[in-house]
Amino acid sequence: MVDYLVAATLSNLLVSTILAALAWVVQRKIASPGLMNLLWAVVLIKLVTPPIVAIPALIVPSVAGSNIPASAGLVTNHDVGPGAILDKNFASVDRSPNDLTASPATVVKLSAARLSLVVWMVVSAILFAVSAVRILRFHWLLVATARVHEDLSRGLASSVSRQFGLRKAPNILVTSANVAPFVWWMAGRGIIVVSSRATQELDQEDLRLIITHEMAHIKRRDHWFRWLEWLALVIFWWNPIMWWARQQLRTSEEMACDQLVLQTSKSEVNQYANSLLNMAELLTSPEIRPPVMASAINSGGSFERRLKVMMSEKTWTAPAALRTAVMAMAMCLFPLGFVYAQDFEAIERRLGGAVEAGELSLEQANLMMEALRRSSDGDREMGARKERYQRFMNDIKEAAEAGKLTEEEAEMKLAAVRREMFEAGLQNDRELGEIEAKKQRYMLYMKEIKAAIEAGKLTEEEGEEKLIAVRREMFEQDRHKDAERHELEAKKRRYEQAARKIKEAHETGKISEEEAEEELIDLRREMFEKERHDENKGQ
Secondary structure, three states: HHHHOOOOOOHHHHHHHHHHHHHOOOOOOOOOOHHHHHHHHHHHHHOOOOOOEEEEEEEOOEEEOOOOOOOOOOOOEEEEOOHHHHHHHHHOOOOOOOOOOOOOHHHHHHHHHHHHHHHHHHHHHHHHHHHHHHHHHHHHHHHHOOEHHHHHHHHHHHHHHHOOOOOOOOOOOEEEEOOOOOEEEOOOOEEEEEHHHHHHHOHHHHHHHHHHHHHHHHHHHHHHHHHHHHHHHHHHHOHHHHHHHHHHHHHHHHHHHHHHHHHHHHHOOHHHHHHHHHHHOOOOOOOOOOOOOOOOOOOOOOHHHHHHHHHHOOOOOOHHHHHHHHHHHHHOOOOOEEEOOOHHHHHHHHHHHHOOOOOOOHHHHHHHHHHHHHHHHHHHHHHHHHHHHHHHHHHHHHHHHHHOHHHHHHHHHHHHHHHHHHHHHHHHHHHHHHHHHHHHHHHHHHHHHHHHHOOOOOHHHHOOOOOHHHHHHHHHHHHHHHHHHHHHHHHHHHHHHHHHOOEEEEEEEEOOOOHHHHHHHHHHHHHHHHHHHHHHHOO
């Protein structure tokens, strides 16, 4: 789970950063508040949407620690025999830096990534609790102090809602608190809240335009996005992209509402701007600041910018088809993730449960996790190896096209590179697998020896002798084979060097083709045939 959280966070951070940069570029080029508001909403939605389909463009290592317990009733690396002799022998055979049975201090020690996750979760929980309490207190205060203004609700609100095509006009609540007009969510519906001071000091036209602005928020369903904004704020409080996107979302939202008011009410720009200024004069010292769930008329902190955009009259309304296309592309992007991490922690938990249930031994679980990690590392190494081979192949191809190499020489070089990069790696993987299998057989045999000693069938000295004989049979023969393989590879390299010299002598005319072939035959006979003859004779 820890690995998944790290990968999901990095993936969403990467994608949201790209989307935010795209939204900023489009915002600089196109003056369309509605389109900009949609793009910034997409950024926040992507931040809180967990990636479902992982595209491994970037692979992060596992940060999870081991979870397989070294139970008292199990045979562990520190308890394999009645005496110190067997413990010493086992330690000499199967000591691995990736051993899952770490010391208690290592197991409980948190990595930097896991500690960061803990701090993240704690702060998010505190923010959730504080903001939830503040929202509930504000809602209860609003219910207790605000009253529905019947005249405004039946007259002005009904008239404006018909202009926007709303099926049901929202209620208008009047509160005695000196607060900016805002849209609030109550009983599943959006409502408009204004101060009693605004209803008393603003003239009818100013009040109508202010109510129309708040009705535009309801028409656009901006109060639904307050929940998205709150979720992003609680979860990604540490993310500067979230704060940037949130501020841009609020600013573009207010501009889109201004544009909608001017298009719907057919009011003059100067008249609407004066109404906003008159409302702003009443908010010089507001008593209450609404919480994040409110869509206030002065949110976004960009009042001067809004006035400049309105006066310039250069805004453009994006067609519905374009907004639909943007949402369709965003819906395809939301479930994608571009960072991948293998969840070793979940696998370790399952193996730990199997060990405790007696389905697996601790040694078998250790070997399985080690093989899994080696497989994951091997996949990454193989991908890097293929990229290096592709680059080398392109260089060889360019050299052949330029006439620096013949086709035969290019093929020989590619064959040598393939042999060096891939065949040696496959051979090493097979050898490692054989070594792990031998280790497992040795541990099983060692348990049988331990049981025989405990049953009195063998003495400790006899058990020690048998283990020494098994180790000699299993592992010393491997070391001998390794030495033989290294010697054979050295002979192959010497043969290739000598063969190149013979070929160069033939190409420069120093020796004929027949002489070159004879020298190669003599060279092979000297290096390899004599060795095979000695081997057959020994057999």
